[in-house]
Amino acid sequence: MSSPISPAPRVPARFLVVLDADSTLIENEVIELLADEAGTLDVVARVTERAMRGELDFAESLRGRVATLAGLPDAVFATVSSRIRPTRGVHELIAGVHAAGGIVGVVSGGFHELLDPLAATLRLNVWRANRLEVQDGRLTGRVDGPIVDAEAKASALLEWAADAGVPVSRTVAIGDGANDLRMMAEAGLSVAFNAKPAVRVGADVVVENIDLADVLPLLGLRG
Numbered sequence: 001m002s003s004p005i006s007p008a009p010r011v012p013a014r015f016l017v018v019l020d021a022d023s024t025l026i027e028n029e030v031i032e033l034l035a036d037e038a039g040t041l042d043v044v045a046r047v048t049e050r051a052m053r054g055e056l057d058f059a060e061s062l063r064g065r066v067a068t069l070a071g072l073p074d075a076v077f078a079t080v081s082s083r084i085r086p087t088r089g090v091h092e093l094i095a096g097v098h099a100a101g102g103i104v105g106v107v108s109g110g111f112h113e114l115l116d117p118l119a120a121t122l123r124l125n126v127w128r129a130n131r132l133e134v135q136d137g138r139l140t141g142r143v144d145g146p147i148v149d150a151e152a153k154a155s156a157l158l159e160w161a162a163d164a165g166v167p168v169s170r171t172v173a174i175g176d177g178a179n180d181l182r183m184m185a186e187a188g189l190s191v192a193f194n195a196k197p198a199v200r201v202g203a204d205v206v207v208e209n210i211d212l213a214d215v216l217p218l219l220g221l222r223g
Helices: 030-038 041-052 058-067 076-081 090-099 112-122 150-164 178-186 197-202 212-219
Strands: 016-019 103-111 126-130 132-135 138-143 171-175 189-193 205-207
Touching (some): 016 150, 016 212, 030 076, 030 103, 041 058, 041 178, 076 112, 090 112, 090 212, 103 112, 112 126, 126 150, 150 178, 171 178, 178 197, 189 197, 189 212, 205 212
Parallel strands (some): 016 103, 103 126, 171 189
16 A cells, blocks of 8 residues: 655745735725615715725724615626726736745725635635625625724734745735725735825835736836
């Protein structure tokens, strides 16, 4: 009888890049796409803007916005998925990071129901988001489980770095809103992308062009 094959030792990744999802990985704000289907877009868009500027508590504002979605059929996920547009340059960024031995994560204040299929398409390594409660095929207007807020985003970056054997000094956080500032503070390099004023001030680097491929030179991978 042959001996069992020992598992190959884990090779640590060279670096970790973590992005926000809405208005960073993708052009859209998913909560607004859902609200459009519920007929509550105007009020939700106003609250989203204030939350991203840091004027409102994120968790409280998310619960309020999700409450406006109560009654939507769960078929809305497929409808909204078809309207999501990845940000220009995202494929180039992910391919460049992977080719250089890095890993890509996304941590989102949005929702797994929309992020999961996108993550598979984009070949993300790790991702985390909120979940929407569904009963009898309809959204209840509640979040299912703990909310992914600023602290949860920072924790995800540190957790993924530890799991991949990446020193925190070799982590990169890319975000646009106030909810991203905590993870950006933990990262070795923080990048403001399509960002609100407070994030532009707090970041190490500001990317002016709305093209994620422009992050590659910051990583020494192009240009």
